Amino acid sequence: MRFHILPTAADIHEQVADQFCKLLSEQPFSKLGLATGSTPIGIYTSLVRRFRAGEVSFRNATSFNLDEYVGISEDHPESYHSYMDSKLFQHIDLAPGSSYLPNGNATDLQEECSRYDNLLRDAGRIDLQLVGIGHNGHIGFNEPGRSLRSGTHLVKLDESTRQANARFFDRIEDVPTQALTMGMDTILKARTVLLVVTGADKAATVHRALTGPIETECPASLLQLHPDLHVYMDVEAGLHFT
């Protein structure tokens, strides 16, 4: 586990974008694992800027997202399809058909989970997986509980997750109650995992996840087992590590 505690979130955005650019220059055919939420926005902004400056190309890369809500359309402004299009995909040269997200509107959600797992399996290991952390210790939408699932699966979102994500919706009632998420095994199999955490409100969660017991009640704690985990925190989130 390597810790990078940086003065500001902006410093993190640049250093994480550096990692993606370095990988893509060395291995243009890389498989990228992408996340949504507030945390990666600055990273994607930096990647778009670097693409426009001719510093990076995604032409030969493939991307897989961690998760998608169930029950809102792909073109809903808060779907993760819309998020990825507006924050990254429509601004870069990732080839059409090379970016994958689970389909939360599939008629058969179990079949959709198998389809996504098959795509992941056929692609091979993800080279660089970006993850954030929920206040409850979730990774992707692997919520705390008595057990965790290895592959892509349907989850009932924790009330705390719905409350946290309500800031993106008009009303709490509009926040989906379910999602499809990559499972822990897929995340842990990635060659390198970048965990990005910003803000004092996540300080206790990330400290518990990375120094406490490895337990399903804190899915992010399983990241302690990963052989190449890089943790990027601003000073606020890294409070208990200094």
Ligand code: F6R
């Ligand atoms: C997003 C995801 C979630 C978020 C987490 C933190 O694809 O899988 O695990 O990374 O909920 O969200 P933010 O960054 O909004 O605090």
